[in-house]
Amino acid sequence: MLVDLAPQQGATGIQLRNPGATPIYGQVRVYAWDQTQGEDVLTPTQDIQASPPIIQVPPNGEQLVRLVRVGKELAPLEKSYRLVIDEIPDPSTPLVNGVVLRMRYSVPVFVAGATPEPAPELAWHLSRQGKEWVLRLDNSGTRYAQVASLQLLSGADAPLAKVDGLLGYALARRERQWRFPAKQDAAGQIRIRALVNGSNVTITPRVD
Structure with a gap:
Protein backbone atom coordinates (compact mmCIF):
# COMPACT_ATOMS: atom_id res chain seq x y z
CA MET A 1 0.00 0.00 0.00
CA LEU A 2 1.13 3.54 -0.75
CA VAL A 3 -0.46 6.97 -1.07
CA ASP A 4 0.15 9.29 -4.03
CA LEU A 5 -1.02 12.91 -3.73
CA ALA A 6 -1.31 15.20 -6.76
CA PRO A 7 0.60 18.53 -6.58
CA GLN A 8 -2.40 20.61 -5.43
CA GLN A 9 -4.34 17.86 -3.67
CA GLY A 10 -5.05 18.94 -0.13
CA ALA A 11 -6.26 15.74 1.50
CA THR A 12 -6.88 12.04 1.10
CA GLY A 13 -7.79 9.08 3.27
CA ILE A 14 -6.94 5.44 3.78
CA GLN A 15 -9.22 2.76 5.15
CA LEU A 16 -7.85 0.48 7.87
CA ARG A 17 -9.51 -2.89 8.39
CA ASN A 18 -9.40 -5.19 11.41
CA PRO A 19 -10.21 -8.80 10.44
CA GLY A 20 -9.68 -10.01 14.01
CA ALA A 21 -12.07 -10.71 16.87
CA THR A 22 -10.79 -8.01 19.24
CA PRO A 23 -10.44 -4.22 18.83
CA ILE A 24 -7.14 -2.77 17.65
CA TYR A 25 -5.88 0.49 19.14
CA GLY A 26 -3.19 2.55 17.48
CA GLN A 27 -1.28 5.83 17.44
CA VAL A 28 -1.04 7.51 14.03
CA ARG A 29 1.85 9.81 13.09
CA VAL A 30 3.40 11.24 9.92
CA TYR A 31 7.15 11.58 9.37
CA ALA A 32 9.15 13.32 6.68
CA TRP A 33 11.08 10.62 4.83
CA ASP A 34 14.57 11.17 3.48
CA GLN A 35 17.57 9.00 2.63
CA THR A 36 21.12 9.70 3.78
CA GLN A 37 24.17 7.54 3.07
CA GLY A 38 21.92 4.89 1.58
CA GLU A 39 19.62 4.56 4.60
CA ASP A 40 16.10 5.75 5.40
CA VAL A 41 15.78 8.70 7.78
CA LEU A 42 12.43 9.63 9.39
CA THR A 43 11.86 13.04 11.01
CA PRO A 44 8.70 14.29 12.74
CA THR A 45 6.82 16.77 10.55
CA GLN A 46 3.77 19.01 10.58
CA ASP A 47 3.52 19.13 6.77
CA ILE A 48 0.77 16.50 6.84
CA GLN A 49 -1.68 15.96 9.69
CA ALA A 50 -3.23 12.55 10.37
CA SER A 51 -6.74 12.44 11.82
CA PRO A 52 -7.64 10.90 14.16
CA PRO A 53 -4.23 10.63 15.89
CA ILE A 54 -5.51 7.76 18.09
CA ILE A 55 -7.61 5.05 16.47
CA GLN A 56 -9.81 2.20 17.62
CA VAL A 57 -10.68 -0.29 14.89
CA PRO A 58 -13.54 -2.57 15.97
CA PRO A 59 -13.52 -6.33 15.37
CA ASN A 60 -14.24 -7.05 11.70
CA GLY A 61 -14.59 -3.30 11.26
CA GLU A 62 -12.92 -0.37 9.54
CA GLN A 63 -11.48 3.02 10.45
CA LEU A 64 -10.86 5.90 8.05
CA VAL A 65 -7.63 7.85 8.60
CA ARG A 66 -7.53 11.22 6.86
CA LEU A 67 -4.30 12.87 5.73
CA VAL A 68 -4.48 16.64 5.38
CA ARG A 69 -1.70 18.81 3.98
CA VAL A 70 -1.11 21.86 6.14
CA GLY A 71 0.35 23.87 3.25
CA LYS A 72 -0.39 23.41 -0.43
CA GLU A 73 2.67 25.16 -1.84
CA LEU A 74 3.87 23.54 -5.04
CA ALA A 75 7.29 22.03 -4.34
CA PRO A 76 9.78 21.79 -7.22
CA LEU A 77 10.44 18.10 -6.45
CA GLU A 78 8.37 15.20 -5.21
CA LYS A 79 8.22 15.03 -1.40
CA SER A 80 8.09 11.80 0.55
CA TYR A 81 6.61 10.90 3.92
CA ARG A 82 5.78 7.85 6.01
CA LEU A 83 2.44 7.31 7.72
CA VAL A 84 3.33 5.24 10.80
CA ILE A 85 0.71 3.41 12.84
CA ASP A 86 1.91 1.93 16.13
CA GLU A 87 -0.34 -0.55 17.87
CA ILE A 88 -0.96 0.45 21.50
CA PRO A 89 -2.50 -1.49 24.43
CA ASP A 90 -6.23 -1.52 25.03
CA PRO A 91 -6.64 1.35 27.54
CA SER A 92 -9.29 -0.64 29.44
CA THR A 93 -6.98 -3.63 30.00
CA PRO A 94 -4.76 -3.67 33.12
CA LEU A 95 -1.03 -3.74 32.46
CA VAL A 96 0.66 -7.10 32.96
CA ASN A 97 4.27 -8.07 33.43
CA GLY A 98 6.10 -9.69 30.54
CA VAL A 99 6.91 -8.94 26.93
CA VAL A 100 4.03 -7.88 24.70
CA LEU A 101 4.74 -7.57 20.99
CA ARG A 102 3.06 -4.66 19.25
CA MET A 103 2.79 -4.20 15.50
CA ARG A 104 4.04 -1.19 13.54
CA TYR A 105 2.67 -0.34 10.10
CA SER A 106 4.48 2.08 7.80
CA VAL A 107 2.80 3.42 4.65
CA PRO A 108 4.69 5.50 2.04
CA VAL A 109 3.09 8.84 1.19
CA PHE A 110 4.28 10.84 -1.83
CA VAL A 111 3.32 14.39 -2.81
CA ALA A 112 4.04 15.15 -6.46
CA GLY A 113 6.16 18.18 -7.28
CA ALA A 114 6.02 20.70 -10.09
CA THR A 115 8.02 18.55 -12.53
CA PRO A 116 5.83 17.49 -15.46
CA GLU A 117 5.77 13.72 -16.06
CA PRO A 118 8.17 12.84 -13.23
CA ALA A 119 10.16 9.64 -13.63
CA PRO A 120 13.01 7.85 -11.88
CA GLU A 121 16.45 7.76 -13.49
Missing part, protein backbone atom coordinates in the same frame (compact mmCIF):
# COMPACT_ATOMS: atom_id res chain seq x y z
CA LEU A 122 18.38 4.87 -12.03
CA ALA A 123 22.00 3.77 -11.89
CA TRP A 124 22.66 0.35 -10.36
CA HIS A 125 25.97 -0.39 -8.61
CA LEU A 126 27.04 -3.71 -7.12
CA SER A 127 30.05 -4.51 -4.96
CA ARG A 128 31.31 -7.42 -2.90
CA GLN A 129 32.20 -6.56 0.69
CA GLY A 130 33.40 -9.57 2.64
CA LYS A 131 30.55 -12.06 2.86
CA GLU A 132 27.97 -9.65 1.47
CA TRP A 133 26.80 -8.22 -1.83
CA VAL A 134 26.07 -4.50 -1.56
CA LEU A 135 23.58 -3.07 -4.05
CA ARG A 136 23.44 0.72 -4.39
CA LEU A 137 20.66 2.32 -6.40
CA ASP A 138 21.22 5.96 -7.37
CA ASN A 139 18.03 7.77 -8.41
CA SER A 140 18.82 11.06 -10.14
CA GLY A 141 15.24 11.37 -11.40
CA THR A 142 12.20 13.24 -10.16
CA ARG A 143 10.08 10.32 -8.95
CA TYR A 144 10.59 7.51 -6.48
CA ALA A 145 11.55 3.99 -7.57
CA GLN A 146 9.80 1.11 -5.82
CA VAL A 147 11.89 -2.07 -6.12
CA ALA A 148 10.40 -5.53 -5.60
CA SER A 149 10.90 -9.20 -6.52
CA LEU A 150 14.63 -8.75 -7.05
CA GLN A 151 16.95 -11.48 -8.32
CA LEU A 152 20.72 -11.18 -8.51
CA LEU A 153 21.97 -13.60 -11.18
CA SER A 154 25.37 -14.77 -12.34
CA GLY A 155 26.28 -15.15 -16.00
CA ALA A 156 24.87 -18.69 -16.07
CA ASP A 157 21.59 -17.49 -14.53
CA ALA A 158 22.61 -19.03 -11.22
CA PRO A 159 20.85 -17.15 -8.39
CA LEU A 160 23.23 -15.19 -6.15
CA ALA A 161 20.51 -13.50 -4.09
CA LYS A 162 16.74 -13.25 -4.19
CA VAL A 163 14.14 -11.07 -2.47
CA ASP A 164 10.47 -11.98 -2.79
CA GLY A 165 8.03 -9.12 -2.40
CA LEU A 166 8.99 -5.53 -1.64
CA LEU A 167 12.69 -4.66 -1.30
CA GLY A 168 12.31 -0.91 -0.76
CA TYR A 169 12.40 2.53 -2.35
CA ALA A 170 14.99 4.86 -3.82
CA LEU A 171 13.57 8.35 -3.37
CA ALA A 172 13.86 11.10 -5.97
CA ARG A 173 17.40 12.56 -6.10
CA ARG A 174 18.55 10.09 -3.44
CA GLU A 175 20.33 6.76 -3.21
CA ARG A 176 19.40 3.59 -1.35
CA GLN A 177 21.60 0.69 -0.38
CA TRP A 178 20.79 -2.94 0.40
CA ARG A 179 22.95 -5.87 1.53
CA PHE A 180 22.58 -9.55 0.71
CA PRO A 181 24.53 -12.58 1.98
CA ALA A 182 27.14 -13.68 -0.58
CA LYS A 183 26.70 -17.45 -0.50
CA GLN A 184 28.79 -18.10 -3.61
CA ASP A 185 31.15 -16.39 -6.02
CA ALA A 186 29.80 -14.92 -9.24
CA ALA A 187 30.79 -16.33 -12.62
CA GLY A 188 30.40 -14.26 -15.76
CA GLN A 189 28.43 -11.05 -16.14
CA ILE A 190 26.08 -10.31 -13.25
CA ARG A 191 22.52 -9.24 -14.01
CA ILE A 192 19.60 -8.00 -11.94
CA ARG A 193 15.95 -8.77 -12.56
CA ALA A 194 13.37 -6.83 -10.61
CA LEU A 195 10.06 -5.03 -10.61
CA VAL A 196 10.53 -1.25 -10.63
CA ASN A 197 7.30 0.68 -10.09
CA GLY A 198 5.45 -2.42 -11.25
CA SER A 199 7.40 -2.97 -14.48
CA ASN A 200 9.82 -5.83 -15.16
CA VAL A 201 13.41 -4.74 -15.76
CA THR A 202 16.64 -6.59 -16.46
CA ILE A 203 19.75 -4.61 -15.59
CA THR A 204 23.48 -5.15 -15.95
CA PRO A 205 24.80 -3.26 -12.91
CA ARG A 206 28.14 -1.58 -12.68
CA VAL A 207 30.33 -3.85 -10.56
CA ASP A 208 32.69 -1.85 -8.36
